[in-house]
Amino acid sequence: MNDPPRVPKTKKPTFRTGSDNVFADLGHPEPELALAKAELCSRLCDLVASRKLTDAAAGELLGLNSHAVHSLLRGGFRPYSLEQLRGFVDRLAKAPPHNVFADLGFRNPDLALAKAELVRELRSRLGELKLSVADAAKLLKLDEAKLDDLLRGATAGFTFDRLFRFLNALGHEVVIAVRPAADATPAETRVESAS
Numbered sequence: 001m002n003d004p005p006r007v008p009k010t011k012k013p014t015f016r017t018g019s020d021n022v023f024a025d026l027g028h029p030e031p032e033l034a035l036a037k038a039e040l041c042s043r044l045c046d047l048v049a050s051r052k053l054t055d056a057a058a059g060e061l062l063g064l065n066s067h068a069v070h071s072l073l074r075g076g077f078r079p080y081s082l083e084q085l086r087g088f089v090d091r092l093a094k095a096p097p098h099n100v101f102a103d104l105g106f107r108n109p110d111l112a113l114a115k116a117e118l119v120r121e122l123r124s125r126l127g128e129l130k131l132s133v134a135d136a137a138k139l140l141k142l143d144e145a146k147l148d149d150l151l152r153g154a155t156a157g158f159t160f161d162r163l164f165r166f167l168n169a170l171g172h173e174v175v176i177a178v179r180p181a182a183d184a185t186p187a188e189t190r191v192e193s194a195s
Helices: 031-050 055-062 066-072 082-094 109-129 133-140 144-151 160-169
Strands: none
Touching (some): 031 066, 109 144
């Protein structure tokens, strides 16, 4: 009968608190620069995600191919200077939102996007209130099937006024703001969520 092999006793691991800069902790030759680049890269990731951009769409705005964007968004910031990364963040932050309805050739893509954003807010509010489609349809005085279609993006036949009233019925205020367009950007119609 064989005895099981003996496992050598190991020391308990020791931990030490690091600094605020992981690159310094790892012995990087330029830790402050690396941290600044990583923070800008993180900001780029946030902008790409919040605007729901593909690598290709982000690349068009940044003047990079999709492979370079893919690498950059996964921490491949070495080939870029701090100034280039700041420029990328500025470009994405200032660029008008990407509109898939324009890509699909809609006649009024800004209005289609605005309606889609209102429906997204409606869907979100219904989720917050934990209302079923049946209960929401009663509250909104709408046929259940039509509400179901609307929540899946079928906005034809629904005016902005009607979508505003739905949101009001669910406890959301709708504020319409008219203001001059920012310098050198075309004027547009859009929905901005307060949340």
